[in-house]
Amino acid sequence: MLTKAPHLFDDATRVTAGDSCWQGRTSPDYWAFVGPFGGCTAATILRALIDHPQRSGDPLSLTVNFCAPIAEGGFDLDVRLVKANRSSQHWCVEMTQGGGDVATLATAVFAERRPSWSHQQVKFPDAVPFEQARAFPNTPMTWTHQYDFRFVEGEPSFYGSPASPPLDAYSKQWMGDHVPRKIDMPSLMSMSDAFFGRVFLARRELMPFGTVSLTTYFHTSSDELAAEDITRVLAVADAKIFHRSYGDQNGELWSPSGRLLATTTQIAYFKA
Template sequence: MLTKTPHLFDDATQVTAGDSRWQGKTSEDYWAFVGPFGGATAATILRALIDHPQRSGDPLSLTVNYCAPIAAGAFDLDVRLVKANRSTQHWCVEMTQGGSDVATLATAVFAERRPSWSHPQASFPGAKPYEQTLPYAKVAAAWVKQYDFRFVEGEPNFEGTPTSAPPNAYSKLWIGDRVPRKIDALSLVAMSDAFFGRVFHARRTLVPFGTVSLTTYFHADAVDLAAEDITRVLAVADAKIFHKSYGDQNGELWSPSGRLLATTTQIAYFKA
C-alpha cells in the first residue's frame, strides 16, 4: 500500500525554489558510509529541474559528476538553462556548499517525446517473481535500509575471500522503496545508483569506493510511467573492467511487465 504521508524519499530530495539558485539539504535517511547516497543527490538535482518553471518536456538524460565530498547539511544548486529548441532543453546544475567550490556538476537533457516508430531492441531479462524472492538486508548504510532489495542472481558476499579469479560481477534483482512509492523519473535516477559497487562483488568484500560520474538515460516519460503504475523495478547490473583504481558499471531498469524504463552507466573510484 502506498503511503499517504510524505515519503522519506520526497523529504530527502526536496528543494526550495530561487531565481537561478535553489536550495536543498542532505538527509540522514539516505546517508552512505562517508557522505550522502549519490542516487539521492542525483534525484534532488533532477527534482530542481523538473520543478523549474522554464522546464519543458521529460528527462531524457542526466549526468552527475561528483567533484568533491558533500558534507551533511544545506547546499545550493545553481540551475541554468544552457540551450533550448522546439524539441530539447539542455541544462547545467552546479552544487556548492557554504560558498565554496563546486561539489557536484550535472548536465541534463529534457525532451518533448512525440509518437514515432518504436522497437524494443533489448530483451526483458525475466526473473523469479518478486513475491518469491527473499529480501536482502546485510549492509548497514542508512540509504540501503530505505530500499527493498531482492536478488534473483548475483547476491553479494561481503564476507568472502578474494580469489585470483574474481567472480562474475553480474546481478539481477528487484528494487523497490522499503515503504512503497510509485516509480517516477526521480525513482529511476536514484535506483540507477542503487546497485552495490561491482567491485564489492568482484572482491567479495567492502572496499573504499565512490561514484565519480553517473549517467542515466530515460526511456519512458511521465505518461508511460503513470501507465505502468508500479512500485518496483527489475534491475540488472554488470561491469566490464576494474583497472588502476577505477571501474565501470552498467545497468538496466525494467518494469515488471517487461518495459525498459532506464539504462545507466557509471565510473567509480575504488581502493583495493
Template sequence: MTDHLFEQTTRVTAGDSCWQGRTSPDYWAFVGPFGGTTAATVLRALIEHPQASGDPLALTVNYCAPIAEGPFDLDVRLVKANRSSQHWCVELSQAGGDPATLATAVFAERRPSWSHQPAQMPEAPPFDQVKRYPGGGASWVAQYDFRFLEGQPGFAGSGKTEPQSAYSKLWISDRKPRKLDFLSLMAMSDAFFGRVFHARGELVPFGTVSLTTYFHVSRDDLAAEDITHVLATADAKVFNRSYQDQHGELWSPSGRLLATTTQIAYFKA
C-alpha cells in the same frame, strides 16, 4: 506521499538566484549522501523549474567532492533550448564554496513515433516470490527492498582468491513502497552495490565519479505502468588502475525497458 523519506530527502526550494536542498542521514553512504538521492534532487530541481519543458531524457552527474551533512545550493541554468529539447547545467555547492557536484541534463518533447524494443527483459520470478535481501551497512541501503535473483553480495569473509562475477539481477523497490516516477527511477539507477565488491567478495573504499542515466519512457508511459518496483541488472567490463565501469538496466514488470545507466567509479584495492 509527502511524508515518504524519499520525498523529504529530495525536496528543494526555489530561491532568488539558486535552489536549496539538504542532505539526509537516512540516505547516507560511506563519506556523504547516497549518490542516487543527490542525482534525484538535481532532477527534481529541473522538473520543478518554471522553464522546464518536456520529459527528462538524460542526466549526467559528476561527483567532484564529498558533500558535507547539511544544506546545499543548486545553481540551475538553462543553457540552450529549441522546439524539441532543452539542455541544462546544475552546480551543487555548499556555503559558497567550489562545486561539489556538476550535472548536465537533457529534456525533450517525446512525440508519438514508430517504436521498437529489440531488448528483451531478463527472465525473473515475480517480485513477491523472491526473498528480501537482509541489507545492513550504510543507511541508504535500509531504504530499499533488494531481492536478488543472481549475484547477491556476500561480504562476511576477507575476499576471494579469484575474481568473481560482477553481474547482478534483482528486483528493487523502496522499502516503503512508492509509485515509480522519474525521481525514484533516477535514484534506483545508482542503487547497485559497487561491482568491485562483487568481484572481490569484500568491501573496499569506493565512490562514484560520474554517472549517466538515460530515460526511455515519457512521464505518461511511466504513469501508465503504475508500479513500485523494477527488475534491475548490473555488470562491469573492466577494473583497472583504481577505476571500474558499471552499466545497468531498469525494467518494468511488464517487460518495458525504462532506463539504462552507465558510470565510472573509483576503488582502492
C-alpha cells in the same frame, strides 16, 4: 500498500526555489560511507529541473559528476538553461557548499517525446516474481535500508574472505522502496544508482568506493511511467573492467510488464 504520509524519499530530495538558486539539504536516511547516496543527490538535481518553471518536456538524460565530498547539511543548486529549441532543452546544474565550492556538476537533456515508430530490441530478463525472491539483509550503509532488494542472481556476500580469483560482477534483482512508493522520474533516477558497487561483487568484500560520474538515459515519458503504476523494477547490472583504481558499471531498469525504463553507465573509484 502505498503510504499517505510524506515519504522519506520526497523529504530527502526536497528543493526550494530562491532568488538566484535553489536550496536543498542532505538526508541522514540516504547516507553512504562518507556522504549522501549518489542516487539521492542525482534525484534531487532532477527534481529541481522538473520543478523549474522554464522546464519543458521529459528527462532524456542526466549526467552527474561528483567533484568533491558532499558534507552533511544544506547546499545550493545553480540551475541554468543553457540552450533550448523546439524539441529539446540542455541544462547545467552546479551544487555548491561553503560559499561557492562546487561539490557536484550535472548536465541534463529534456525532450518532447512525440509519437513515433517504436521497437524494443533487448529482451526482458528472465526472473522469478518479486514475491518469490528473498529479501536482502541491511548493510551498514543507511541508504540501503530505504530499499527492498531481492536478488535473483548475483547476490553479494560482503563478510567472507576476499574472492580469488575474482567473481562475476553481474547481478539481477528486484528493487523497490522499502516503504512502497509509486515510481516516478526522480525515484527512477535514484534507483539507477542503487546497484551495489560491482567491485564489491567481484572481490566479495567492502572497500573504499565512490561513483565519480554517472549518466542515466530515460526510455519512457512521465505519463507512460505514471500509467505503469509500479512500485518496483527489475534491475540488472554488470561491469567490464577494473583497472588502476577505477571500474565501469552499467545497468538496466525494467518494469514488471517487460518495458525497459532506463539504462545507466558509470565510472567509479575503488581502493583495493
